[in-house]
Amino acid sequence: MYIFVNKSILHMFKIIVSTIPMFVCAFWCIVLLSEYKSHNKAKIFLGFYMFVAFLLYLGHAAYFNHEYQFYGFWENIYLFCSLSVYPLYFIYIKLISRKTSLKLKDFWVLLPSVFISLFSFVLYFSMSPQETKIFLEDILYQTSYSQNFKLTPLLTLQIFKLRLFEVIFFIQIIFVVYFGRKHIIEYNKKIRDYYSNTEGKTLQQFNYLLYIFIATSFASTVVSILGKSFFTHSTWLLLIPAILFAALLFIIGYLGFKQEFTFTTFVEDLNKDAIKDLLDKNDSQVDYNELTQRKLLTELNELLEEKEIYKKRDLRITEVSMLLNTNRTYISQIINENMQTNFSDLINGYRINCAKNLLTDHTKKTFGLSEIAEMSGFSSDSSFYRIFRDKEGVSPGDFRKKNCNGIQHTTINEKNIELRKNSIF
Incomplete structure (x- = not known):
């Protein structure tokens, strides 16, 4: 009786473990698709991605729980889903980093995945019952450990199909990681060259998505090399990839849900600023001589140092280009090539210097960090703290204490920001 109960508990535990990733995908599929009213195409597409991942992990659950008859048929759909999740994620990356809408050619x-799935269906329906039994038990599950079965042409093709699947899967990972990273880097550059305040636009969540993307690719490669049958012998072995993939899928879903700013938002901001791509292209071909460059650099320095335009919290490069009576492409080029930086870092450098002066000014010692942040042009306390710490290596509060000749004055606002710093980072 004890052995029977123990086996029942272990079997139930195995079912729970094998279905964890599937339910994570189902949760985010429902949450993200429910955002259809927001017209956020990236979230809706990620919801579709989670639906395909749900079908994939449904196949995983069937396989690990030895649902032979069901998995025998579902394996054809499983192959399609398994070879689709990375390409679909790549399309999602394109949608948030360089596309406002998707076309048929993007798919x-x-x-x-379509070819392998169709090929698999043809083989499945062409096999005899005996061949199907051998394919399930000896090839997919490797349970009989018999070398005496007859390898028919159809079974040979099935083995070839599985090897081809592994090769395509590995190539996909390399392709998607390389080009996905390239798209994100290019997007980040565009954002940093256009906005002075990049918080919530690129510096945080897009980088996290890239790291998760690489981690998921590595985990998928390991599982693919070991093979699914490696994990059927022990529930505890199965628990490792189940928890890993469930955690990664949850983070992907969470970050995708939180990411409101995408390439579409960027294009909308360009349109609001009345930026015409054709105008930029034409102006970018103008041959500005060295004298003109020096003149623009001088005028740019005057705007920053005398007029202190960096104190405008939502300053964009289009506003600077209009003040200088030129186009944003050329101003961006001057900043990148002549100053060896990008627009965001340039403006935030001036803001940091302004904040440092305010923090060490004894006449401003009663000012809290929130006031210092606002006076310097930062859009939020968290942005001020993050950028200051990245540039100076210390928090604004610690910088003030070290540079005010021992005078320690901490306002209520300063205390609140310092207490929140661990939760922010």
Whole structure:
């Protein structure tokens, strides 16, 4: 009786473990697709991605719980889903980093998954019952450990199909990681060259998505090399990839849900600023001579040092270009090439210097960090704290204490910001 109960508990535990990633995908699929009213295409597409991932992990659950008949058929769908999740994630990366809408040609990366799935269906329906039994038990599950079964042409093709699947899967990971990272880097550069305040636009969540993307790719490669049958012998072995993939999928879903700013938002801001791509392209071809460059650099320095335009919290490069009576492409080029930086870092450098002067000014010792942040042009306390710490290596509060000749004056606002710093980072 004890052994029977123990086996029942272990079996139930195995079912729970094997379905964890599936339910994580189902949760985010529902949450993200419920955002359809917000017209956020990236979230809706990520919801579709989670639906495909749900079908994939449904196949995983069936396999690990030895649902032979169900998995025998579902394996054809499983192959499609398994070869689709990375290309779909790549399309999602394109949608948040360089596309305002998707076209049919964007889905060409799904062709290998469609081909393998159709090929698999043809083989499945062409096999005899005996061949199907051998395919399930000896090839997929490797349970009989028999070398005496007859390897028919159809079974040979099934083995070839599985090897081809592994090769395509590995190539996909390399392709998606390389080009996905490239798209994100290019997007980040555009954002830093356009906005002075990049908080919530690129510096945090996009980087996290990239790291998660690489981690998921590595974990998928390891599981693919070991093979699913490696994890069928022990529930505890199965628990490792189940928890890992569930955690990664949850973070992907969470960050995708929180990410409101995308390339579409960026294009909308460009349109609001009345920026015409054609105008930029034409102006960018103008051959500005060295004298003109020096003149613009001088005028730019005057705007920053005398007029202190960096104190405008939501300053964009288009506003600077209009003040200098030129186009944003050329101003961005001057900042990148002549100053060896980007627009965001340039403006925040001036803001940091302003904040440092205020923090060490004894006449401003009663000012809290929130007031210092606002006076310097930062959009929020968290942005001020993060950028200051990145540039100076210490928090604004610690900087003030070290540079005020021993005078320690901490306002209520300063205390609140210092207490929040651990939760922010």
